[in-house]
Amino acid sequence: MNDSDVIPVASAERVLDLFTGVRLTPTQRRIAHSLVQHAGSAAFLSAAEVAELARVSQPSVTRFAMALGYDGYPALRRRLREFAVNPPTGTPAPRGGSRRGDQRRVAADNEMQRAIRAEAQHLGMLADQLGERDRLTAAGTVLAGSDPLPVLGLRAAAPLANYFGFFAAKVRPDVRILDNGGSLLAERLEQAREAGATALLAIVLPRYPREAIDALTQARAIGLAVVLITDSALSPAAEHADLVLPTPVGDQLVFDLHAAPMAMAMVLLQAICDAAPGEAQRRLEQFERSASQRNVFVD
Structure with a gap:
């Protein structure tokens, strides 16, 4: 795992909120899962890069964005960039401790645990x-x-x-x-x-x-x-x-x-x-x- 793969907790939660209550196909869920997993960099990925991450076709990424109510992937990416530019208040960034400890704190709110909750x-x-x-x-x-x-x-x-x-x-x-x-x-x-x-x-x-x-x-x-x-x-x-x-x-x-x-x-x-x-x-x-x-x- 490199630094770009570490998921900011607040950013991941905000990205996940985009999909809450939306009925997605299994392919679309793979895309959503990839965006959450790479929430820190998702706002700067092209549709082709998202498709590669999720191992789906690029048209599937476009259909995914439209399923969420956007005109296409560029509109969805603009929304993701708003999350990156305007992080939520009240959620302190992890600090201190080892990198492994930071990752454990990140994992405490990962999407799998959220699904089980x-x-x-x-x-x-x-x-x-x-x-x-x-x-x-x-x-x-x-x-x-x-x-x-x-x-x-x-x-x-x-x-x-x-x-x-x-x-x-x-x-x-x-x-x-x-x-x-x-x-x-x-x-x-x-x-x-x-x-x-x-x-x-x-x-x-x-x-x-x-x-x-x-x-x-x-x-x-x-x-x-x-x-x-x-x-x-x-x-x-x-x-x-x-x-x-x-x-x-x-x-x-x-x-x-x-x-x-x-x-x-x-x-x-x-x-x-x-x-x-x-x-x-x-x-x-x-x-x-x-x-x-x-x-x-x-x-």
Whole structure:
């Protein structure tokens, strides 16, 4: 690392503020990450130099600037230069100590830690939201009444759908994970409906797959009630759901953080168990007996 790579704390924070609340693509986030990493010199870099740092194309840098509301990269660079010329007051520059000590102080406010702190805030928001449980209770009741229980999660949401399904299968007799698109998705929805399903749990997260939206439309058309976990009540999937459980998604790194949606999925599973406690307890006890007989766990 050379001197130009040391990030002034205040400058990095001001650069990061430019992107807060803006939905960026993974490529655009790589550019944002590079600008934050080189906040001390970013105001003096050309579009080509930024592209080289982020390992993207120069047109991607232009589109990135426009996504932030600027006419192009030169306008964004002028804004960055304002940060360099007018540093924020009240934030003393690191002084004294070793260079390594200065770097540790810089790292205390790096963008990765800031992203994790934002996730902690998202979990706090979720906790506050759950102070009113009527919607969650209704969602749990609707899903508990569906046998089989189809669970939709495509692309980024597929791991969450499988995570939910792994545990839900311990308290529900027939959980069907729908994590692949294509023509088979429509068939599997129809098969679930014909087998007796009355509801669908859908997890639809940014960037919203078109196939997921189509699947929600089909689900309602064939008579399934849709319970939706998504990042916002303004999500394009929300208008295709009967019950929406908005849950924030972290968007400060190159790829999204899904701590809050995962927590929501587990809270929803608890609501499903609460809606049919007898069956849930019976199936859990049955699983424990089976696991013990098969010596599944070390402890």
